[in-house]
Amino acid sequence: MEPRLDHQVRNAVATVVIGNAAKRNAMTADMWRALPPLLDALAADPAVRVLVLTGEGGTFCAGADISSLRGSSAEAQTLAVAAEEALAAFPKPTLAAVRGHCVGGGSQLAAACDLRFAEEGALFGVTPAKLGIVYPAASTRRLVSLVGPATTKYLLFSGELIDSERALRTGLVDEVLPEGELDKRVAEFTRTLAARSQLTQAAAKEFANGRTDRDAHWAEQARGSGDTAEGVAAFLERRQPRFTWAVPGRG
Template identity: 70%
Template sequence: MEPCLHHDVADGTATVVIRNPAKRNALTPGMWRALPPLLERLAADPAVRALVLTGEGDTFSAGADIGSLGTTYEESTALALPAEEALAHFPKPTLAAVRGYCLGGGCQLAAACDLRFAEEGARFGVTPARLGIVYAPSSTRRLVDLVGPATAKYLLLSGELIGAERALRTGLVDEVLPPGGLDGRVAEFTRVLLSRSALTQAAAKEFTAGPVDPARLEYWREQASDSGETREGIAAFVERRAPRFGWTPPARSDRHPAVAGPSVPADHSR
């Protein structure tokens, strides 16, 4: 099997699968480059309401293909950072479904997702100290925001791996599932996400990402006022029925950019 990012869309959810089983799903340069434009396409697809990132088989990802890493700071971060930022700025809910090893660049991608569900036995590691790589400031800050400075320092300074239960305690993962229970729980939870207001979700993702420009706050106020989402949500609650939320993102020229990172041909996605 050639290394690739396989993806499909079904029932409102896009699933992106990291495939390189010969190297424990390590990400090749082509796979890193393919992720930003793939995410851009999925963000623009009205059929996509949520995204799940996972790995082929029993491993999420062992990180970057070490043989492809450059020896300078610029070279070592040039591939992973655009992919990480594209995932972090994806405008719809994202969830990493983790089995087995989730290391290095793989953990970097998982941390860029909104949520992380893991199967018992999963192992997590942030490993630049093993290679003498300076972890990017944005990646470091994202990790600190997720697990706090103490655990971030433990992971970054030692490069040691932690298990799923410790990852759960420290906030690196949100749920730990027994063997065989991950896929069912992910499917169940994505159905929950799809039943909620896309307007609320999109605004929440932007607000939690950092300081909000007053113009952007006004934009979201207008969207909330014009969409009728609040009226529908309250009416559904009063009438004891499921809400029928209908908000969809405006045309691309009228909204915040969907993803960060360069647009390059997705030569390894299919």
């Protein structure tokens, strides 16, 4: 099949699947271009409360399709950064579900997600030093925020792959699941995320990502949302809350 990005929305969870089986789900230029508008559409969909990014079959993403670098490596990097930034800016919780190789551009995309769950045996690497490419400043800062400067330097200087256990120890991933249990855990956790307050999640995402100048905005949103009153009432009545605040559509 042709390289593509598939997606589906089910039970408030949008799942985007990277598909390029012939090249271990490497991202082509067209796939990089397709990701930002797809994310915009899913962000605007009120039925979507959580987004999962994963790869088809037994691997996440082996990076950029190297053949696309023969034309213009600068253009290829620009496309990858635009896709990474669109993913990082997605206004609802995002989770990368990783099997197999998560390398180069694959790690770039995984790092742009809010959370990363991996199956045992997954391998991670940031490999521009193998190609003589300068890794983008924003991507480097994002990696530092996840794993710290020492591990960032190890990954970028060497281009070596690390296993899922080391990725967990360094903070590159949040959970490691035994083989065969990743899908079940992702489904369970995304159900939890979808049931929580989008107001809380959206504000927390902004603050955690360094946007700290909008306290007044979020206080106003909280006052007008009804989510706090609903959360307290549900707690006292021992029932599940029905939160109604929704992320505004992009216009």
